[in-house]
Amino acid sequence: MKSLVLCVAVVLSPLLALSQSYDLVIQGGRVIDPETGLDAVRNVGISQSRIKKISAEPLEGKRVIAARGLVVAPGFIDLHQHWLELESQRVKALDGVTTALEMEIGKPDVAAFLQSMEGHSLINYGTTASHPAARSLAFGTPVPQGSLLPKSGTAAAEKPPSPEQIEAMKARLRHELDAGALGVGMGIQYTPGVTHWEVIEMFRLAAERSLPVYTHIRSNGKIEPGSNIESVSEVIGAAAITGASLHIVHINSSCGAQALDCLGLIAGARARGLAVTVEAYPYEAAMTFINSARFNPGWQEKSGATYHDLMLPETGERLTKERFEELHNSSEPRAVVLFSNTMENVDPVFRNPLVMVASDGEKGHPRNAGTFCRILARYVRSQGTITLMDAIRKMSFMPAQVLARSTPSARLKGRLQEGADADVVIFDPQTVTDRATYQHPMEASAGVEYLLVGGAVLVDKGKLLEGVFPGKAILGR
Numbered sequence: 335m336k337s338l339v340l341c342v343a344v345v346l347s348p349l350l351a352l353s354q355s356y357d358l359v360i361q362g363g364r365v366i367d368p369e370t371g372l373d374a375v376r377n378v379g380i381s382q383s384r385i386k387k388i389s390a391e392p393l394e395g396k397r398v399i400a401a402r403g404l405v406v407a408p409g410f411i412d413l414h415q416h417w418l419e420l421e422s423q424r425v426k427a428l429d430g431v432t433t434a435l436e437m438e439i440g441k442p443d444v445a446a447f448l449q450s451m452e453g454h455s456l457i458n459y460g461t462t463a464s465h466p467a468a469r470s471l472a473f474g475t476p477v478p479q480g481s482l483l484p485k486s487g488t489a490a491a492e493k494p495p496s497p498e499q500i501e502a503m504k505a506r507l508r509h510e511l512d513a514g515a516l517g518v519g520m521g522i523q524y525t526p527g528v529t530h531w532e533v534i535e536m537f538r539l540a541a542e543r544s545l546p547v548y549t550h551i552r553s554n555g556k557i558e559p560g561s562n563i564e565s566v567s568e569v570i571g572a573a574a575i576t577g578a579s580l581h582i583v584h585i586n587s588s589c590g591a592q593a594l595d596c597l598g599l600i601a602g603a604r605a606r607g608l609a610v611t612v613e614a615y616p617y618e619a620a621m622t623f624i625n626s627a628r629f630n631p632g633w634q635e636k637s638g639a640t641y642h643d644l645m646l647p648e649t650g651e652r653l654t655k656e657r658f659e660e661l662h663n664s665s666e667p668r669a670v671v672l673f674s675n676t677m678e679n680v681d682p683v684f685r686n687p688l689v690m691v692a693s694d695g696e697k698g699h700p701r702n703a704g705t706f707c708r709i710l711a712r713y714v715r716s717q718g719t720i721t722l723m724d725a726i727r728k729m730s731f732m733p734a735q736v737l738a739r740s741t742p743s744a745r746l747k748g749r750l751q752e753g754a755d756a757d758v759v760i761f762d763p764q765t766v767t768d769r770a771t772y773q774h775p776m777e778a779s780a781g782v783e784y785l786l787v788g789g790a791v792l793v794d795k796g797k798l799l800e801g802v803f804p805g806k807a808i809l810g811r
């Protein structure tokens with residue numbers, strides 16, 4: 335009897351497949367998958383949050399999205415996003431982002447962060463465990479509410495730790511990793527009291543869990559000691575010594591005019607078998623907190639910048655020496671935009687095959703809303719310096735590969751393949767563009783016609799839907 339049922343099932347199954355109806359079908363789009371190299375007109379069948387079928391044959395769906403003339407690609411994964419509140423997520427979604435993660439520094443309290451996001455998130459989210467927050471706790475001064483970093487001049491930012499304080503940091507980071515963090519985040523430049531030994535100890539802790547370290551390197555500029563070359567070498571050394579994998583954030587701003595030299599160091603480390611990866615964002619201005627140690631004495635010489643290169647994003651006010659002193663010494667963590675780089679330095683960075691795209695998104699900078707569509711508009715369409723396939727690779731598959739160091743679930747992301755998570759962006763390659771500017775940083779990108787997160791439609795005919803919260807937590811092992 336059993337075998338008969340089996341026989342009937344085997345005979346019927348091709349027929350069943352023919353008449354199968356999917357929850358959603360994306361019909362006739364140009365389907366691009368960087369891992370397999372697929373670039374062809376296909377139909378995509380989606381059911382229960384997964385891509386079930388990719389076929390040149392017609393598919394039936396309860397809903398059909400006509401995608402003729404549009405590109406269908408894996409949703410963009412932003413490894414470096416600070417501002418994760420709803421207001422920010424809305425513009426991220428319209429920029430094609432289906433997953434946004436705070437990896438550079440990490441949220442100060444992982445459990446509280448995950449709880450605050452659950453059921454309220456448009457897109458997928460996650461965080462590293464914060465070394466600056468663990469350090470601040472070890473010095474007895476938790477980071478202030480609303481900030482990620484200790485203020486310049488405090489012991490937590492400036493002083494070397496005792497052996498007991500290093501142990502306290504490690505205990506706190508283990509606790510945060512247990513709560514679901516995706517690795518360890520270090521903003522070394524913001525805590526210049528960090529000793530080389532402390533860096534190695536934090537990498538050791540990440541290696542103990544087989545998790546990566548994400549880092550903003552110790553310094554920028556060419557002046558020795560303390561150059562960007564020395565700073566990249568420091569963290570590559572820590573990765574080599576401990577076996578932890580390493581992701582270096584925003585090479586464009588940390589290395590400026592030396593970005594290609596810094597990328598050469600990373601290529602060398604990789605050629606020696608080290609797991610080192612790197613990201614950049616496509617803007618000339620940086621942004622950070624003005625009362626942070628980033629602006630300790632010497633910042634102008636390092637950056638080649640003046641007070642006038644600093645701008646308050648809310649008002650457009652350019653700073654003077656007096657205004658700078660007032661804000662730098664304040665305990666209020668105000669954001670400031672720093673115009674210290676040029677697009678002549680930034681553009682060639684994206685042609686390097688090692689560089690993936692991440693926004694470093696924060697309130698007040700156009701990179702928050704515009705990074706991903708700017709890559710498509712500026713480099714693929716306008717300059718023609720990156721192919722569409724490579725741009726999509728840098729924005730989906732490469733970050734998914736990095737994320738796979740933290741969680742096996744990342745192997746279902748960044749791919750437009752049968753069995754993958756249905757995080758999908760559908761955009762018009764002729765019109766897609768960023769629109770955010772330094773004056774209007776919240777202007778949403780245009781040209782993303784549809785966005786699916788876990789199979790749920792979030793952007794429909796270019797409009798963000800209300801009351802849909804398909805975003806899920808991405809947790810470490």
Ligand SMILES: [Zn+2]
Nearest residue numbers: 438550583584
């Ligand atoms: Zn940074």
